[in-house]
Amino acid sequence: MQFKYSALAASLAAALTLSGCGGGDSDSGSNPGGNTGKPPITGPVVGGVVITTIDGYLKNALVCSDKNANGRCDADEVITDINNKLILTNEKGQLDIEVEKSVEEAINKAPIVVKVLEPFKDYSADGFTIEPGIYTVDMDQPYQAMGKNVEFRAPAGSAIATPLTDLIVAEMESGSDQATAEASVQAMLSDLKGEDTDLEIDLYADYINTKEDTGASDAEKQLATKLHKTAQILTETQHQADDSIDLDEVAEQVVTEAVTAVNDATTDELNDPDFKPVVPVDKNESGETVVEKPVVNYQASVNEDIYNNLNNELDSLYIEAGKDFEYTTTASASGLFVDKDQATSPDVSLSQKSIDELKAKGIHAELSAPNSVIQITSLNGAPADTYYLELEATDLDKDDNKVGTVTTLLKFEIHPFNTVPVVNDKRLAALQNEFTQLALQEGQDVGHVVLDISEIFTDEDGDTLTYAFSDNVTGLKYDVQYPDVTITGTPLVSGDFDITISATDDDKNQAKATIKLSIAEKPVTNNPLSEIIVEKNLYRFNAEWVQQAGNANTAKPDCWAIRLTSDNKVSLAEAVNGQCPAEDSFQNNQGTWTLDGENIVLALEGDSPVTLSLNKDVSTDVEMPRVHLSTTSPKATIAKTATGTTLASTTQNEPVTFYIGKPSADAYWQQPKAEVMVNGVLTTADAASKVTGINHENDKLDADLFIKTSCESLGFERDNSEDPYGNPSYRFGSSMAYQFHLLSGKFTDGMFSLTSQTQGSVAFSADKGAACGIDFDYSGVADFTPGEPVVVLADPTGNTVSEEFILNTFVDRNYSIEPQYSILTHEAAVYAIEINKNSGSFIKIYHDGNQIKELESTYEPLTGNWSNASESKAVFTAYTINGNQLLQVASEFDGEKESYTLWRDSANEVKSADAGVDVIDEPNSIFVSPTFATEGEAKAAVQEAFSGEVNFTNTNWTEFNSEDVKTATVTYNVNNVIYDSVEGLETFKWSQIPNDLPCLVEGDHTCTIAELNSEYKFCDTDMPTDWNNCPIDEPLYNVQWRYSKDDEILHREKTPVNGGSTDYSYMVQNK
Template sequence: MKKVSLLAASVALALVGCGGSDGGSDTNTGTPSAGGIVITGFDGYFKNAVVFDDMPVATRTSTVGKLDSNDTIFGLTDGNGKITLPKNTEIKGTLSLQTITPNGDVQKMLIARDPSKFAGIYTIDMDHPTQAMAHEVSFRTLSGEKIISPLTDLVAAKAGTNPTPAQIKQAKKEVNTALGLDEENTDVFSDVIAAGDHALHKTAQILTESKVEAGNNYTPTAAIAIAEKATEIVKDPENADKLDQPNFKPTIPVDNTGTVGEVIINNKLVVSKTIYDNLIKQVNSADKFTDVTEISLIDLPIAELFVDADNKNEIIPEVKISTVNGSDVTAEFNITKTATELTISAKNITTVRDTYIVTLSSTDIAVNDKNMGVVSTTFKIKVDLENSAPTLNLQVKNTLQEWLGSLELQQNVAVFDEKMRISDLFEDEDKLTYSVYSSVAGLEFALAPFNDGGTELEILGKPNHAYPAGETITISATDGINTVYEEFTLAAIAEAGITINEIKYVALQEKITDITLKKGTPIIEAQLNITELFNTESVNGLGAIEYYAGLEDKAPGPNGENLHEGFTTVDGVNVNVDTNGTLTIYGEPNEIIKGGYFYLMAGVNGDTSDEISSKMVKITLSDVQPADGGEIIPPETSLNLQDKYLYKIESGNFNGVSGLFCDIRYYDSSNKKFYMNIRTEINKELCTVVNTTLSPSNQPELFEEVAEYTLQNGIFTFSYNDGSEQFTTTHSPLQFDIGYDSQVSPFSHYVVRANEVGIDNDGEYESAELYSLYLGAEAVEEVIAVKTTHQSGNDHTTEPSNFRNQMIHYTDNNEVSEFKVEAQMRSLDFCDGTLEGSMCEQGLADADLIIKDMSCSEFQKAYNTPYVNGEYFINEGYIENGINKCGIDFYSESAITSGFYTFRASPKNENTHEEINFSFKKD
């Protein structure tokens, strides 16, 4: 088989529309089966939204309220927002709906689950049928209901987890009141679009936009407040003529106290249907392009493709080209346009595929110039390559189907010694690489090579749930250009193993939250039988039932001791469960704290290949009360910033010279004053040496008072006014005691989020920052003023001794995550004269920024382009060094001068990502 270069060959192109499926056809097609349950999802009807079972609260195996890899997926909605579920479909958690955006996190997760089903799929709100949904958002409904919308989500959120009939009734009453409806009204759980109810339809749209805007602030209380404000909007006579206008999308912001703010008036950026239809007509035309490096769409008024009534500026769409499975295409792209022509040019394409997806996008701007998200539309480029795709071997397929279809899988039971060779499934003259995916959460796969170059599939893991027959395992093969998939069906996965009795879980949880906990007061010993919490009938006779109580596995203590079994998150409170299933809660709380918890689990044949275990069940303890019965005040323990010298890498200046400095901060609890060190020139290299036995007020030559502060619920707030500037800042410690490998021993520190609002000479401003405060100077001095190294002769490939690393942090759902960043800088002095024309590089400097645990595309989405703040340096761009490693290379064209050189990468969202900073010194 002849292989050709995409750039060297003349190839034929056909362009086809891409709206989640090739011809724009509905994904959930066909007539509803007899007796099936038809589910409808909307704010406008959602096409290609995922309908799923958000798994039960007891096991906490899923992200509550959002689709994750453990949830059971029922399928995708059609163009009318509908999906038909079999009559006997069991909902174990909460029936929910999740929207998908192009290249979004949910789409990536789904592609990793099964690219043959989800590659190229995204949700379309049929109120705007020419474009993709701008946001990933999920909605829930109540048990037994057939409508999922922002309106039903209000009731589900207000009713809470495992709601009683009384809680549901009260939630419906509160939602109806907020929406201006009678208490017994049932419209919230109806198809208001089909009913022509423009007011509730508009309310649903406002709720969607507001839920996205609110993020983690969208609590049940905040949702009701938003609904009340939305009702005011739709009942305002001035808006009467706008209720049936899908572009009119007011958004109601809400802060973390549940207080709604001023309404953001927005007319949604939309893709013009006329221009879109013209685009699709062209991409589906019989005309062929003969060079993939240039795609021209003639007589297309591209300047009018995106229309935004709130943005009077010329809208120039951004272009992105990716593979069908969402990977960015490595190439140099250029987009030009005139009034009647759009030309997308590409060169140096290294990712050769037979299909590409072109995404055109622009930012939706509200009346107040606020960024309301990205609107996009896509189409596919089909490339007719001489390198044909691998072909299926039907005989091998039938053999594999017979094997996979005969597997007797059981919930929570490990798959053991199930292997078969799969390398003959597809035939091709090129070497093939195989991958395996499954719709069954919990199944895992290993692909082992044979000595003859073949591949063996081994099935591992445990199914997390029971499934009816029809779940799938998909095997793919790629020759580097073409990827093909073959799907195999599985028999029913039995509800076996040890499962959780949700009813008994609710009852047990109620009993445990009735146990009174007071600081310094021994618990009146509580003993509870937990055997009925676990359904163990299917494992009877396989071994003795064993129980576990404690925390999730953590690293052992310094002496190898177990720091999880028997522990809770409340210091001084312990748990034990004996062989009879009797749970004992005992001890004496040493702290005042809310939301303490521990886990329970049951199993047989522990630590063997035949082990069968339940999921861990999270049990929440009652709040620990003060001994005197006063108000519960969150403890100021490990997350207390007070009375500690805290070291920070700070970007700033001294005497007009900018760079990185070591700054020291101190919150003094005795006088509620905030201090900072008086910065000096030496702080560009070293931290100020302080007497840690004294407070800053006793070291006035080293520290200055910045502001007074207050402390409430763990959040520091301080204000300042010097006559020219006034501001209010909150500092919220998010996580403490993070250790990581470094040339200096692990540094314990806080991750802090700061939010500031203020007024200076330029007017009002808002800023945010996520940063680390270290408990020692070494952590900062490790990565500032690092000495450059010099390498000569043939030693230029040796890793320099000044290679430095640090952990950088970001927040996801308000939880702190981290990734490693490494940096180096060296001067070069070598000349290899063994080959004619070889290069001499005396005096040049080479610098590198290496991103670990993150791909280049992920890094570019989170950070602006990194740079070196110094003379001569040129950024050569991003170099993908594996799936989760990205290199950014810098060099100078001439010898660098003495001084400091600062590496910086600023986050695109300072509220969620920490800035990256290193500095190097050339003597």
């Protein structure tokens, strides 16, 4: 048999996930502890949503996708997970959930709304239900509820939702685009930067994380601290404002007052989570909204020690349902709240909401004077449930004015009256006997063992019992479908183990019992090959030959897999939808295997036996674990002897390589390199394909395959010619080791064979004869785009013991690039900038859910205008190297095709290199651009590049030519310019200066960068001459100056209008 299985269509898939905020459970807030450039990968259409909510980090906040953009959490906008379960944020303020891909895409297109949940509030009218003990807390003050309903928003696709992002949405709702809104909010907050005006205010930053970031500067940490306090003030202001007030209308005024309060605060106040000034907002008698000066206030907070004393006492309380009870705590609630504005602790009381909730369940609760102990009483036997006591205090400022109310919750439970399940010792002994007879062995699949577990436990109350097994050691799995348990899997260890079986009744009462399980050691085989490949998923790449009606057979790339299980069975998996099969897609019982000395013999259904022998073990390779084998099988032939024709049997020897595990197979398909057996010897092969820089004008595609062996050993013969580099060339010989082909759906019949080429020379010697380069020159009708996959197939002829192999190349891929970061890590766009001589632009690279796209907008410095963003026609292909994503780009510029690669070596810049550039040998050929998180930041960087001005009066410059040789000294005076060159000294008045000198403006001779970089016309005469009046015999030029702000160098390009080479020079200011 040949080691081939099914067809594989080589293609590429790129996957991006949305990054926003994280998810959490719905525990009570009252307890503070609580594309890759490989065969496409098809999986469930699942996306991810990660959204972080911050005032401080908000736990148990509700997150909504504001599809109707009304700024509120509506019933159909609550974000749920893939199982339609409502999830609240965790202690880090994160909503981190899996959702359907379509839901993820919808979330990314709509603003985010974060809703603060209040204790005991009925949200049924909003379309969801929240238990009384679940409420939102700010983890800066984790023991108390945030209180009154607060909502804040974030723009679509944002990874962060804070009171600062809420300001952005407010600006956008007033008519601004997002970039303008962001700039406006940054301007509102700019006074927080103090004297350090170079600091950047990142409105989407996690300012809490920045405060603790050891890599942040002291100034950055101080700014983050101020932003945090500003956010707290904005939240508290919204908390205290009446619902009838539209805070968006006065947002700028509120922010101004909040910033003032923050700047007036001391360092201790800024770092105190209780320090929360409020900006009062109210309506006057005329109905106008009035913003007042901030009220300085320390918010009352919970005393943790007193809270924990009360909480621990109530938590240990055991009350049974249906029984009357009366309980008084020994711990006192006095001093539960602390207010730094007051000399004494605020009075504590039970909230009326809490009293009413408990009364409805037949429980009376009160704080008993004089010690403020909690008393709970029931005379009717309250039902089993979890109950909450809400304690509250009035928050006063230093002038004894009421600012608000602070609350915290304590819980107690009434437990169900129920008996615990009991073990049936007789049935347990019978089950133990069945486990003892299993005779399990390490490494040997148990198949499907079904055991009867009925009546192992009994329950006096007649409850339905839920059975479960606990085994975290052996690797076995237990599927309980009462009254049976099905045991599957392969034991990973040997020894004697205790397995726990449990039964839980309707009231969560649980009983447990122990089962003894023995697993025998794996037998010693003395077969090294079985140790390497048994119980491993082995992947093989080769060609599947397809018969075509009326045409020659063609080949397609194929990836399939085989698994030898420890019970001597063989499982197979074939490609699905043009992909390497998944690790869980194997079809069992496709054959058997046995040991044969140091070899393994396979007997697959419908095929002759095949013997596997080990050639080389590379199973421990980190990047690409694999094993090189030889396969031998009988081959029937017809032979002629002296006595006539007879059927004879010979042995067919076929080398193969298996890649161990799907990650190894994926890694192989990412790069066009392989270790293969050629002429009975393991060697290396690599390939490449390109459309850029092809030597032959008629060729549409050039591909090369290099094999580390001589051309003669492959069967080629010298043709007495040479390649362009002087290497000996070769033609086909009479006894070739391989037939060579290119595979792609663009070729006629999907394949282009080396024998189809018309030129005589098809190979050349390389590496001083130690390697052979096979040269494919395709000049057919198909056109190829950079990034497209083209597969090279080496198909053995049978004349030698050589391995069939396929190598997946990608057109124009730059193999000298090894990125350190992925270029697109989230669905959030990447913004880069390009600064040209007299204009700049920002480039937005993003994924629209279907493909990667590029938008570009150009900035004209002289007018200060931006062009409308236009979509480029570039085609982006994503792939990965060492786990990091790059983009292969095919585009056109001025009618010429371009091919280049985009990648990152750091998190804050993107690099670009043209196809064919070796970035290691030619680092100066790399274009580098900083990257930005938002369009506003990118635009600001472009505009900054053209901002500022240069004053030439009383300055002295040295001029150099293109070879860095000094040619002149130029001195700018108030009334003239002195040009001291090798040809002599010349003095020009300003009115006489030839206009191939920079900044020829009247007055103070000062130019903005934009003016300095503008292009102009020049007539090269002895006296200044208007361009339109330039004599016919005088040369005409386009002159372009460009000032570099980084190094303060003036560059000049002087280009003849009527043709000719450009003259380059530059000037450096002498200081």
